[in-house]
Amino acid sequence: MAKKQTESLTLEDVRPRLVRTAFVPALVAVTDEPDYVDDETVLGADDVTASKVGGAPFLSKEAPAPRCGECKQPLRFVLQLRRSDLPQAAQASLSGELLQLFWCDDCQSSGGAENPWSKGALIREVALGEPIEPGEEDEDDEDDEDALSVTFLRDWREVEDYPSTLVESLAAALAVSPKSEATRERLEALAEAMDEAELETLDGVKLAGWPRWVAEPETVKCKCKTPMQPVLQLGESAVVVGDGGTTWIVACPACGKKAYFCQQ
Ligand SMILES: [Zn+2]
Ligand SMILES: [Zn+2]
Numbered sequence: 001m002a003k004k005q006t007e008s009l010t011l012e013d014v015r016p017r018l019v020r021t022a023f024v025p026a027l028v029a030v031t032d033e034p035d036y037v038d039d040e041t042v043l044g045a046d047d048v049t050a051s052k053v054g055g056a057p058f059l060s061k062e063a064p065a066p067r068c069g070e071c072k073q074p075l076r077f078v079l080q081l082r083r084s085d086l087p088q089a090a091q092a093s094l095s096g097e098l099l100q101l102f103w104c105d106d107c108q109s110s111g112g113a114e115n116p117w118s119k120g121a122l123i124r125e126v127a128l129g130e131p132i133e134p135g136e137e138d139e140d141d142e143d144d145e146d147a148l149s150v151t152f153l154r155d156w157r158e159v160e161d162y163p164s165t166l167v168e169s170l171a172a173a174l175a176v177s178p179k180s181e182a183t184r185e186r187l188e189a190l191a192e193a194m195d196e197a198e199l200e201t202l203d204g205v206k207l208a209g210w211p212r213w214v215a216e217p218e219t220v221k222c223k224c225k226t227p228m229q230p231v232l233q234l235g236e237s238a239v240v241v242g243d244g245g246t247t248w249i250v251a252c253p254a255c256g257k258k259a260y261f262c263q264q
Contacts, residue, residue: 009174009186011193018173018194022161022202022209023090025051025153027238033147046150048131049098051085053078053205053239055150058098063126068104069119075102078241081232082128087156090207093231093251096125101249101260109243116220116250116259123249123258151239153205161209162199165191169217173210204235214246214263222252222259229253 008014030044037043046055057077059065066075078101083094100123107120163173167187171178178184194200201212211217211230220228228250234241241247245264251257 007176009176009183009190011190011197011199014174014190015199018162018170018199020161020209021089022159023087023156023207024159024202025205026155027205028152028154030150030152031148036147036149046148047152049082049128050080051082051153052080053151053153053234055148057100057102058126058128059132060126060129061132062129063100063124064132066102066122066124068107069122070107071104071120073104073106075104075122078103079232079234079239081153085154085156086207087158089158090156093208094125095256097128098126099232099249099258100124100126103241113243113245113262116261117223121260123260125258156207159202159206159209160199161202161206162194163210164201164213164217165194166213166217167191169213172217204233204238206233206235207231209233211248212246218261218263220250220259220261222255222257224252224255224257226252226254228257228259231258 029041031037031041032043032045034043048056048058057080067073068075080098080100081094083091083097102122104120108118163169167178167184170187170190176183178187201210203212208230211233212235214236222228230248231251232249234247236244236246243264245262247260247262249258249260
């Protein structure tokens, strides 16, 4: 067996093992209320089949408006991604035409957000069948006079993404043990070289890549025990979900199951 101690941990040598491809969208904020138009928000209309945060979700007979699995109230629509909008390389992470995330503000605020399998949120993948007209199922439609506020996710571009430069994160990414003092020192030198080269973990909204941790790094394990990988990051700087913080949708590379987790 090769001696791990002699393995090079210089940035030049390990960079190919650290870099991951991520995809970052242009965020296009749209309102239907002329008074709310500003430098960052344009006048426009909603589109139920688009990739977006907020607005109205695509709903059909097969994929009706969901209710909370805990308290049974209607879930709030957070986001949907349309597979055909995504770059070719990212399309495989979706098994349906639309990936949708719904959220129960009440249940998720009272502890659900820490549980990736909480029934207070719903991740589902649906087909683009015959839509139900918005409002048909919406009991609150009569008093719903809020202006449209939707952010479309468009024009995804490919970027390089790197793990956190915490020693533990680098050790995990490179599959080395950070226990020995010598290895720690080399990982610290690597972290410094990455900082100097400005190789960072991207904040905001992105597909794939590495998680930009808000708190301690963590791993969500699938019910089949496989560590799950990030599919989508909703960074706190770009999108507020629930009580804030950053939310990730993660997928199991073994069985395809999806879950989410949050950090504040
Ligand atoms: Zn609930
Ligand atoms: Zn699994």
